[in-house]
Amino acid sequence: MIFLTPLALIGLAALPLIWWLIRATPPQPRSQRFPSLLVLRGLHARRADTERAPLWLLLLRVGAALLLILGLAQPVHRPRATPGTSGGSRLILVLDDGWAAVPHWSERLRALRALGDRALRDGRQVMVLRSARGQDGGLPDSFITRDAARFDAFAGRLRPESWPVDRQALIAALHGLPAGASEVVVLSDGVASPQDDALRRALAALGPVSDMRWTGCDVATLGARTDSAAALRVTVKALPCPAARVYSVHARTENGGTLALQTLALPAERNQATAEFPLPAVLRNQTARLTLTDTSSPAPTGPGGIRLLDEGDRRRPVGLITRPGDETPLLGAGFFLARALGPIVELRRGAVDKLLASPLSVLIAPDGTLTQSSTRARVEEWVRQGGELIRFAGPDLAPGQEDAQTPEAPATDPLLPVPLLGTMRQLGGPMSWGKPQKLAPFPETSPFAGLTIPAEVTVSRQVLARPAADLETHVWARLADGTPLVTAAPLGHGEVVLFHVTPGADWSNLPLSGLFPEMLQRLVRRSTGLRDGGTATTLAPVAMLDAEGALVPPPPGARPLDAMRIGHVVPSAEHPPGLYGPRSERRALNLGDSLPDLAPEPLLGAPVAPEGAAADQPLGPLLIALGLLLLLADLALSLNRRGLLARTVAALLLLGSLPQTLHAQNTPNAVPQAALQTRLAYVVTGHDDVDQAVREGLEGLSKYATDRTSAELGPPDGVHPGTDDLAFYPLIYWPVTADTQPDPRRTAALNTFMAHGGILMIDTLGAGTELDPDSESGMRATLRRATEGLNVPPLTKLDDRQILAHTFYLLHDFPGRVAGQPIWVARRGDVALDDVSPIIIGSADWAHAWAIGPDGGTPYAVIPGGDEQRTLAYRFGVNVVIYSLTGNYKADQMKVPALLERMGR
Structure with missing residues (x-):
């Protein structure tokens, strides 16, 4: 034990004086009121005056003074067997501050502070070495001090890095330190590296080594x-x-x-x-x-x-225009394109009108699919608005006559990047003097630059481009003899690309090679609208992932990455994990994709548990508290001797119970909160994630409705129909999950709830939509099973003529997290309660769209997205709330024109 304020121990000299004063001053005698003087006759004369204080009272007061004096001296208890106390004039703390130290970073800092403060109080020098390179790319300089305040300030500035530690640089720093006369404590992250043996030898040369480890279960x-x-x-x-x-x-x-x-x-x-x-x-x-x-x-x-x-992980929608027979195995154009594009994109097949009815990144048109003028006009308009059109040659583009002007390939066709010669060039075969041509290396300005060209890829037939002065600016790939193989040209905000061969194996074996899907993938990546002339060979850092998982500006030491090697680069200070490259070609460098399998690191010294670095325990507050307790005990005993203890305790109890009495007087009898404040309710599903999202959704809707209407809604309640009383709620939201089972008690409770004017809103949470497209049939069966026995009136699809569409806001669409889903309500004239539908059924997943997270943000995205869709979802929710509170009062407004006309008469 040590004392941080030893001068306070001078107060111990006052203890003899306190002893003498207490003995010389007897306690005040207790006064006693006698009811009658007759009692005095039974008393015997005896000595009742106190000359000295009793020994127990003397010890009590001296003990209290002793505890207070010792507490003011600030004694500190130090654990015995702890690292960092075995000797040596210097303590070296090696701190692993890479990505693997993040799970237990706060515990590491506490251990570092405890070890350093203990060594500094012993008068030793403290050195701290960090093993991860800093944001400038170099290993941080060692920190050396004998000042406790400076050490605490340094420890408060420490932050982990988001890349692995550099054992090689740490070993070089250790070799520069003098051997011996030191004690070393390593705060290791526990992850093995190839330099562990060399690190162990370098540490052992400095002195005794202790290795402090935390559990690896969190790495x-x-x-x-x-x-x-x-x-x-x-x-x-x-x-x-x-x-x-x-x-x-x-x-x-x-x-x-x-x-x-x-x-x-x-x-x-x-x-x-x-x-x-x-x-x-x-x-x-x-x-x-x-x-x-x-x-x-x-x-x-x-x-x-x-x-x-990154962009390589996106599933871009690509449309493939098809004709009958295109899917014929090994013969049809669609067969080869589907196998080349299927693993990398979301491929949609069909006619042009069907494909362009939904958003597309790329449209692929094999030969013969753009023959109609109306189709060509629509495709041209789509490309001018930013689309990427990929065309393939074939017999329709090369009918076999020189300079032929076919309807599909006129000399000035906007859907062709370059004018074509209306003929086909054949290389090899019995009627040709030539032989199939191989591909030439891709130009540096081509999107295909950097791709490896297999030696076996050859072209036997092609459509020739018409010679022109600017032809070279449109060529992205060519044959070995210089004739164009792939040409491209901008059209409005979009781009047209032409392969001068077919997508099948009849004109070339390119579709049979691994180069073909790589070329198509490069073209799909260009479909973001950024035309920078080709694929970047180096990717500059854009944003770095810090230790807390946030994207921040790249550090000063960050360097560009080679685009061809990004999949083999291990994150480091020079290449921190994060995003690299322009928007159209953005790539992500991730720790989980680059690091090898994790293995536990061998011990670098004597094993030490983190508990061994427990901080010194200050005993001063405890001793002062005990001293004050003794003084309180002395006060209680003194009051008791004077007969005032009972009155004092009664007065204290009366004062303590007064606030509770006043609160109880102002609190009404215990009733459900929903009876005191209007609240929405939801059926508890038993799935924590669903229940939490629905609760956050109804909370968000309640706040939105309270801010914009006269309704004042409290926080929502989770209910179990059949167990809880539902009579207090105007609206119950029921999220139906795939495992919902029939429950007669629940059904009976919900029937009673709807019969007395309540509204039940059933939501299948996006089943059968883009959120979960494969669950539609299963959810239909689940919904039938869950609503079995429920009194559901005849239903009709909700439209803008229904009262619910203009209860508060005038709406034409009723989206939730998903837009465009049908909503079913009771048919007019088939409802007993004034045409107010007791049930609303849909699958738009409104709760996730309404949800407000703890930070006040919206944690769930809406599809297809945008603040406008979320606002419409809130407005529909407000309409439902007002509808459940007021019923069909808006229906009377439809009679206003007739009433005004009658009043005018």
Whole structure:
């Protein structure tokens, strides 16, 4: 034990004086009131005056004074067997501050402070070495001090980095230190590296080494890739742990909204697990990142548990114009294009009108699909607005006559990048002197630059471009003899690309090679509207992922990346994890995609548990508290001797109960809160994620309605129909999940609720929509099973002529998280309660659109998105609330013109 204020111990000299004063001053005698003087006859004379204080009172007061004096001296208890106290004039603290230290960073800082403060109080020098390179690209200088205040300020500025530690640089820094006369404590992240043996030798040369470790169960990385079936597969790599772990992977938008959730189990002692993430294309294209959460640990996963998605992860919608016979295996154009594009894009097939009815990134037109003038006009308009049109040659573009002007290939056709010679060039064969041509290297300005050309790819037939002065500016690929193979030209805000061969294997074997899908993938990536002349060979850093998982500006030491090597680069201070390159070619560098499998690091010294670095325990506050308690005990005993203790306790109890009495007088009898304040309700499903989202959604709707209408709504309640009383609620929101089962008690309660004027709003949460397109048939069966026995009147589709469409806001659309879904309400004339529909059924997932998170933001994205859709969802919710509170009062407004006409008469 040590004393931080030893001068306060001078007060111990006053203890003899206190002893003498207490003994010399007896306590005041107790006064006693006698009811009658007759009692005095029974008293015997005895000595009643006190000459000295009793010994117990003397010890009590001296003990209180002693505790107060010792407490003011600030004694500190130091644990015995702790690292950093074995000797040596200097303590060296080696701190791992890379990405793997993030889960236990606060504990590491506490241990660092405790070890450093203890050594400084012993008069030793403290040196701190960090093992991760700084944001300037170099290893931070060692910190050396003997000043406790300076050390605390330094520790308060420490932050972890989002890249791995650099063991090689740390070893070089250790070799520059004098050997011996030091004690070393390593605060290791526990992740193995190839330099561990060299690091152990370098540390041992400095003095005795202690290795402090935290549990490796919280260190994990998240990776993802697209498999051959175009599905997104996520991989979790972690340090082995004795217990099984369950992770949740969230797909999030740029503003943090949750799009989807997938759980992944990692068995005990396993360090890797992979699972398919069922993410529809429409949600995948809106996903900015995947985040990993360990459901059994509150520790953050840091940048290792974040996987940024880039342009290569997007599933862009590509339209393929088809004709009968195009899907014939090994013969049809659609057969080869579907297999080349299927794994990398969302491929849609059909006629032009059907394809252009929904948003597209690229439109592919094989030969013969653009023959009608109306079709050509619509495609031209689409391209001018920013579309990417990819065309392929064929017999229709080369009818076999020189300079032929066919309806599809006139010399000035806007849907062709260059004018064509109306003939086909044949290379090789019995009627040709030539031989099939190989491909020439791609020009540096071509989007295909950098792609490897297989030596076996040849072209036997092609459509020739008409010679022109600017032909070279339109050529992206050519044959070995210089004739164009792929040409392109801008058209309005879009672009037209022409392959001078067919997409099948009849004119060339290019569609049979791996080069063909790579070329198409490069073209699809160009469909963002940024025409910069070709694929960038170097990608400049745009944003860095910091230790807290936020995207921040790149550090000064960040360097550009080679676009061809980004998949093989391990994140570092020079190449931090984050986003690189222009918007149209943005690539993400992720820890989980680049790091090897994680393995535990061998011990670098004597093992030490983090508890061994517990901070010194100050005893001063405890001693002062005990001294004050003794003084209170002395006061109580003194009051008791004077007969005032009971009165004092009664007075204190009366004062303590007075606030509770006043509160009880102002509090009404216990009644349900829904009876005192209008509240919305929702049926509890038992799924925590669904119940939380619905509760946040109804909270957001209640606040929105309170701010904009005269309705004052309280927080929503979760109810169990058949158990809870539903009579207090005007509206109950029922989210139907796939595992909902029939319940007669619930059905009876809901029937009674609707019969007495309540409105039941059933939502299947986007089943059968783009959120979950494969669940439509299953949800229909679930809905029939869940509503079995429910008194549902004949239904009709909600339109803008229904009262619900203009109860408060005048609406024509009723979107939720998903737009365009039908809503079913009771048919007019078939409802007993004044034509007020007791039930509303839909699948637009309104709760997620209404939801307001704890930070006040909207955590769930809407589809297809935009603030306007969310505003319409809120307005429809307000209409439903007012409809449930007021019924059909708006219907009377339809009679206003007739009433005014009658009054005018």
